Amino acid sequence: MSVSISRRRLLGSSSAALAAAAPFGALLSSPAAAAVSEALKPSFEHPLTQRTVAEMLAMSPVDTARESALVSNAFRVLVDAAEALREPALRNAVLAILKDPVPTVADTDEGKVLAALKAEGLIDAKRNKVFPHVTQKGRPEQPFWSAPGSGYASHHAYPGGLATHCALNVLSAVRLLENYDSVFDCDLDYDAAVSGELLHDLHKPWVFAWQPDGSSRVEKPLAKTGEHHVLSLAESMKRGLPARVVVAQAAAHDHPGTPAGEALVVGWIRAAAIIAGVDPVERGFLAADKKTLPLPRRSEGFVVHLADHDFVLSGPACQWSLPALKKLAASTYGLTSEKDFNSFRNYVFANLSAMRVWALLSTEGEAALAADVARILKA
Structure with a gap:
């Protein structure tokens, strides 16, 4: 084809x-x-x-x-x-x-978010902050580019x-x-996969703000991955992006092809939903039991995951x-x-x-x- x-x-x-x-x-x-x-x-x-x-x-x-x-x-x-x-x-x-790339998720009650993340075991108990520094409300720390x-x-x-x-x-x-289309006749959702890839690192301009010595800020962990991933998911959720896009975006760092991998993806979605102030089941990000992605699992997240292996x-x-x-x-x-x-x-x-x-x-x-x-x- x-x-x-x-x-x-x-x-x-x-x-x-x-x-x-x-x-x-x-x-x-x-x-x-x-x-x-x-x-x-x-x-x-x-x-x-x-x-x-x-x-x-x-x-x-x-x-x-x-x-x-x-x-x-x-x-x-x-x-x-x-x-x-x-x-x-x-x-x-x-x-x-x-x-x-304005971090609109930072415009929330950080103390409440921190307590909820700690209660769910999604952030280190010793942490006293969730968000990186915001220099000026309503403005990004730097351009995306x-x-x-x-x-x-x-x-x-x-x-x-x-x-x-x-x-x-x-x-x-x-x-x-x-290639999936040409080899297997799989007509996957272009918008979900490509937008998931475009958005998967959307908050790196915030997380990796440039420092006075010419280096970038040191990232902190969140829900067993780099905080940029969870914060980026939360931003997509808060801005009302479709569930199929957010779920595809969530798989960038791991995939739901194994129970262990899916547990990680679910944890990132749960943490992001707390930060964004949304119900992950009601919005279609998780199955009703909050233990898996919506069933049947779609393929676009795997495309995002595979494409994110440049590193x-x-x-x-x-x-x-x-x-x-x-x-x-x-x-x-x-x-x-x-x-x-x-x-x-x-x-x-x-x-x-x-x-x-x-x-x-x-x-x-x-x-x-x-x-x-x-x-x-x-x-």
Whole structure:
């Protein structure tokens, strides 16, 4: 089955549906690899500018992300994917979050939420707060496109890393949907899977706020996973997103294919429902006994889970690259303090990506990395 036929089946055959899908459809039309390369690869070949060390050190993480062609093109992939969602209300809700990720869940009685989470065994009994710091009510801590993809020792830990992480995941989710359709004739819910993937890390701009030393905030655990996951689910619930989307989103960190995995997903939904102030059964997030997902279990959450495995390689790639980057920062650019190195790694990773840095190091060595960095930073 061709990609174009799969897209038509997934989005419906009406001209309005196809028109809504046009931006993302154009990006993903056959051959997919050429289209993605066309959209993203120029980010590496033509950086927007070559900065001096002084200019680079003066840039904030948000400035660094704003200037990166890689980040802006990755974020465009996310917006295109959201604009291709079939349901207008869902499309508008997802676009609103991408463009302004305000943590509306923080506007609640934190003490009451904390007590309820403790009573259910969903948060450490010693915790005295649930939410990360909110600098200004009604405003995000930073734009979606400037956030790191994870904690500072993990995957895509650089300004704009969230956009690059999610872009790969969304492209993976779309391809999985098409492949399940092509191989097994499974016509899955495009909107549920793709929006679940788009939303799965929506509160990383809040959880991983940039710190004065150029690093990002350290994440805390919640309901046996990183707090960003539960807070993101709670935000989707509070904003009234459909149950099938929230349940698909919930499976990003584990899947309901085993009793142990499903218990984790159920715990995250329960914790998120407490934070959002909603009944998870009444809203259709859990079965009546609150022990499983709604039955029969749908497949879209598995697509979200499978597509969210970029971290398996990108996490080690980020960590393995650091020794060579520190050596280069000191020997070529004279940067030895931790704060200056954080600025250097943020700038290099935001423009080249940790994945490209590691690919160069692992295939061509330190000289190739130094040459690539020289294209974007003057010694």
